[in-house]
Amino acid sequence: VTTAVVTDSTTSLPPGALERPDLRVVPLTFHFGPDESYRDKIDMSNEEFYERLIVAEEFPTTSQPAPGVFVEAYEALDAYDDILVLTLSRKFSGTFDSALSAAGMVERSVEVLDTKSAEMGSGLILREALREIDEGGELKDVRRAAETAIGRCNVLFAVATLEYLAKSGRVGRARRLLGAALDIRPVLRIEDGEVVPHKRTRGRKRQLAAIVEEVRPAAEAGRPLYFGHAGAPELLSELAERLGVEEELVAEIGGVVGSHVGPGAYGVAYL
């Protein structure tokens, strides 16, 4: 029995993942105005995207993949017996629903799982699933590995401004940080699939220090860390250095998640 994995484009892909025949990635799209649509991480370089994001007068919008795109992905994997789909959090996007309705349209064994995360978080979850496949696990083993990772996954991230999350409606329980009389650069977490405030800080240094403080035990214990940034690689290098680790896994956050967290965001996921 063989198992393949489908995920969406907001999952940060660990090295080598793209070359795997048993993995398909379904893109979400982002839009600058009604006439310009781009597939996430495909149609526009991140460099260009963040340049445009900074100067754009209107915030870009994003949309989930159509179920048909998932159907194509499932059909392309007909060499495998079972398919596990890992999507970004249902609280961020309708991607999970697209994947699920697509599953009903094909005569295949497809199971859809909500990672309750995105980018580096879902990247680590995907990594665990692929590892289980490589060790010869069946669908139920792969699913269990993914579920375990979902339960243990932490994502901590810093935004340069809360403006983008607020505008996009993905601010979650961090809503209460809005409207502070002084500029704050908060540290946020993903908890149970939504954004929650971790610490209110002012200034880059405090923000970085707050992440370091929280992540240090995991770094010292040698647990895998997945770094990610939205057009801010220099902040990541500083974070890794402060944590005393090599940047082994580094994701460039694409246009879809980038539209929501804004330029200059960075963070780290760990299990």
Added chain:
Amino acid sequence: VAIEMAFVVAAAHAALKAQVARINALNVYPVPDGDTGTNMLLTLESILEEVSGKTFESPQAATRAGARAALMGARGNSGVILSQMIRGACEVLAGRNTLTPEAFAAALEGARERAYASVAQPVEGTMLTVIKDAARAARENSTADLPTVVGAAVSEAHDSVRRTPELLGVLRDAGVVDAGGLGVAIILDGIYACVTGKQLREPAKAEEGTPDLEAIHALEEAWGYCTEFVVTGFSGDAREFEDHINSSGKSVLVVADEDLVKIHLHTQDPGATLSYAGGFGRLAGVKVDDMEAQVHARAEGLGDAEEPQRELAVVVASRGEGNRELFERMGAVVIEGGQGSNPSAADFARAVEETRARSVVLLPNNKNIVPTAEQVRELVEAEVHVVPTTTIAEGLATMVGFDAEGASEEVVEEMREIADSLRSAEITRSVRDSRVGDREVPEGAYMGLLDGELFAVEGSVEKAALRLAEEMLGGADVVTLVGGKELDEEQLQRIAEDIRALDDAVAVEVKGGGQPLYPLQMVVE
């Protein structure tokens, strides 16, 4: 025995009032802020209000009332120390029926003890030294008659004031005696005049201490009947009366003025309160409003008018309209007060009670208000955490850590951490020629204070700001400028530009605070 306190307090108050400007003018360190006299006077005024026109049934009742009023009304650093002296004296006098020479000497001794105990690091050459010397003189003469003992204490107190520059370098440099010490000596003058039967000027009525019913109405919650009335020709046990009224409702105010007592309270049973009060005199000006009916009419079924009890709240002392708005946007309750008009512990206590929170953080935002804030925990049920912020800008930056929905212990810890990690500076204008340390400070010069210490003396706010910024910027992340009333928007923006030009990695945030006396406050994180 029937004890009257008012005449002694009135004598001390009158003496101090006559010299308050002189005491204020002496106040030079570290900023010539000039409110020592005012703070001491307001502290005495609150006692005078409490005891005037009242006869207490026992020394215990009288001294308890005096000590409590001092505690409630203490303003500023000097006011707090004075209130502790009064408390110490009251504790001794509670056990005496008459003011014998020995009792007087013991009272001064009690005052000295409490005053020294109230400060972490007693500094000599201040009001502490003056009370200590006066107490010693009284003890040495306590076998003489009362006027002689008090006279000895007074004369030694003034000598002690004259010696303060020998003990405290800053006074010597500035060429002045200690302001608070002089205040203590003058209060003793008043007491001397009183015991020797000298004619005293009629003390002026307390103008500022009178509670403003309008303002209280605007803040209070809707519950029961709002009941207001006056008892004229009041006779009977004032303490018992007040205790009874206090226990009959909420938002209680009992203001005594000679034999006239004004009462305001919210109660579910106004009839019972009125018939009780009728036993103490004639009732006048009775006014009863049904608060709940008013609220129901207003809310029109919009749900429960009662606010749920909050876990954590913040009360701040602040000055300036801009600062008030900033604090309120971040969820703080603001009481007006700062340099030049210190709030009392009672002002804080009232605000704390109005938050109805289980735990309350106090941000004094001024060095002289920190001790007042520390007293609040003795006055309220809520758990009080004082985060000793010394400027308004520091208070604003500390508010960033406040999260009304967070776990209160963690939030308090977070706010403390922020306050500890800040560097804070302020610029003020010297009101007189003075000398601070080895520096000449001419009248009209702008003094830049860094973490409370004089750092720069310049001819303009801009120059002082730049000097401070150059010192503070190393390793900084965010600079927040809070412009005062005397600084216009253009000047403020220009200062911000100058600071940005020093280091482009630093974020400079600019706010119009509107505080008086400090054209600029800044905080660096």
